[in-house]
Amino acid sequence: MTDASINASTATAHADEASFGDYFALLKPRVMSLVVFTALVGLLAAPVPVHPFVGFCAILFIAIGGGASGALNMWWDADIDKVMKRTKGRPIPSGKVEEGEAMAIGLALSGLSVIMLGLATNWFAGAFLGFTIFFYVVVYTMWLKRSTPQNIVIGGAAGAFPPVIGWVAATGSMAVEPWLMFALTFMWTPPHFWALALFMRSDYDDAGVPMLTVTHGRRATRVHILVYTALLAILAVGTAFSGIGGPIYLTVALVMNALFLRGAWRISRRTEDDSEFDNFKVERSFFKLSLLYLFLHFGAILVEALLKPHVLGGWS
Amino acid sequence: MSLRKSHELHQRRFSRNLGVGLTLAAFIVIVFGLTIVKVSGTDFSMATQEIQN
Structure with a gap:
């Protein structure tokens, strides 16, 4: 075996190695953009002024919380994502990221986002973000998605919480x-x-x-x-x-x-x-x-x- | 297999390492910024006044 052939086989073996972008894709950036926008509107529509930097951090951590639940969703749904044309190219089905990695990233970012939102704004908002992640991952992804045709209706609640979290982050009340x-x-x-x-x-x-x-x-x-x-x-x-x-x-x-x-x-x-x-x-x-x-x-x-x-x- | 100073692994994982590095740097900036904002806020000055009184 020549040096060239060793290099070629090494390159092939690592061709599907995950880049930073693949890990970022676990956070479902497109869904995150909706979360960012609606949470921002909730925050700014609240009748309490928020310090711009605190507001920025609140939106960032709500987005990270949304991304974390996306990663946990991809970890749990890796088997169906492999079958569906729309989701085949996601980092886990394409073999770039391992299921365990996605779970670890999802759990770590969930904890980080809840704690940081609580510290940046108030613990009511932090707890609400924690509940939203729980609702999306456990109630929707693990339980309802595969058991009822009303999955979309009930699961939609998880995607609808961000403006409420934004509002609570600003006001501390409902x-x-x-x-x-x-x-x-x-x-x-x-x-x-x-x-x-x-x-x-x-x-x-x-x-x-x-x-x-x-x-x-x-x-x-x-x-x-x-x-x-x-x-x-x-x-x-x-x-x-x-x-x-x-x-x-x-x-x-x-x-x-x-x-x-x-x-x-x-x-x-x-x-x-x-x-x-x-x-x-x-x-x-x-x-x-x-x-x-x-x-x-x-x-x-x-x-x-x-x-x-x-x-x-x-x-x- | 020993790692040379500039191993092929370093090149291959450059984007990943850069991404992680920048993310961590951004996190430090955010925590620092939040600390400054919280410390300069009214709550803190009121608490300081209370201690002084």
């Missing part, structure tokens, strides 16, 4: 307004994910995850999307008349909910043949719209909050 933000994300999650499940159709079947499309059929899923979207519209428009709403938010809510309801109505009227014919064009555009929907609603809450000191935000 109020109705952060729960309205929670409800907005909570009600938005099912239509968002069910639209994805409609066009990523074989993925959940192959993995044996009891997604609504698998257990109750695709027609029932289409109807569910419409019902949840209608309930969401009532909630989203109603929030305009609360302490975090105002004319700007109301305008955004009216336009976005009209568009979202139109999309859900079109999905409910379509047959599988219609969807197959245009490669799920309507379902895909509804999914894309859902991302913009949440961003604009929280963006409008943020604008109202930022304008309040200048007597321009809210209804006053």
Whole structure:
């Protein structure tokens, strides 16, 4: 064996070695961006001013807590991630990171984020972050995801907690307004994910995850999307008349909910043949719209909050 | 196998080591910054006044 062949075999053996980016990917950066944004809105919409550096640290540790739960989710779900096309490239199924490493990183970052958020802001916020991680990892990932078709509905709660944590980090207490933000994300999650499940159709079947499309059929899923979207519209428009709403938010809510309801109505009227014919064009555009929907609603809450000191935000 | 001063392992894991190093440095900055903010806050000055009184 020559030096060249030894070097070549060494290079091949280490080709799938994890880089720093692979470890970062365990934290689900895309989900983290949603967590950062909604938690920031919760923090800034609170009626208590926060020192900018403390606010930055609060958002950072909420994001790390969200990332830690993502890593623990990837550790537990490594078997299904291997089967699903959407998740095959994740660090564990691709063989770059070992399951044990993901668990260790997830646990370490969970502890770190809870303690640091508690120290930076208050222990109520720290405990709330700890509960959110527990809810996402134990209640959703380990228990409900594989046992009920309502997995997305209940699991959506975990993704909806960040604005509440942001609010609690600022105020140290609870109020109705952060729960309205929670409800907005909570009600938005099912239509968002069910639209994805409609066009990523074989993925959940192959993995044996009891997604609504698998257990109750695709027609029932289409109807569910419409019902949840209608309930969401009532909630989203109603929030305009609360302490975090105002004319700007109301305008955004009216336009976005009209568009979202139109999309859900079109999905409910379509047959599988219609969807197959245009490669799920309507379902895909509804999914894309859902991302913009949440961003604009929280963006409008943020604008109202930022304008309040200048007597321009809210209804006053 | 002994590690040379610049072993192939060092090159291969450079990005990972750099990432860990920068993360730890950022953590130190954050803890230091938080300490400064907390110590300069009103709670601390009030507590100091109480001790002085």
